[in-house]
Amino acid sequence: MSKSAEKKKKQTTWALSDDVKAIVAELIQKLPEFKFIDPNDIACMFKDSSNSTWRAQVSKVRPSDYLLLSGTWLLKIAAWKDWWDGASKAHKYLAMFHELKHIKKAPDKSTDKYALRKHDIEDWHQILVNAGIDWENADWVFKYMDRPPEQEVSK
């Protein structure tokens, strides 16, 4: 048997994930900056594949997301299952925090509820300054989530 045949590639599959949803919902519930987001608008999913160019990704639900068309989701947050299964709790929370930071309110004249933005330098700054680059062990996100309301950063 050839090497390539032994290393059988698994077919890419997508499925709704309660694990992803739990973390996304908790972040939205605890952090005022995400108050405008309705967790029910987000389809939380696993991408199960041999390889992935990303670990987590947020996107708008499009007609090509046939699996989601029966629902009322507007956005999709997907995590690559192989990464997720080996990641620490802190890393998962930080990754979902980061993905949620991509979501903003759509402009008033838009018919959409949400818009997506590219990486915001201030968001990266907030995460990098506080959590560093080693997300595996960065428990900053838990302190940030659970801080008392009076320590809110003013806008």
Ligand SMILES: [Zn+2]
């Ligand atoms: Zn990003």
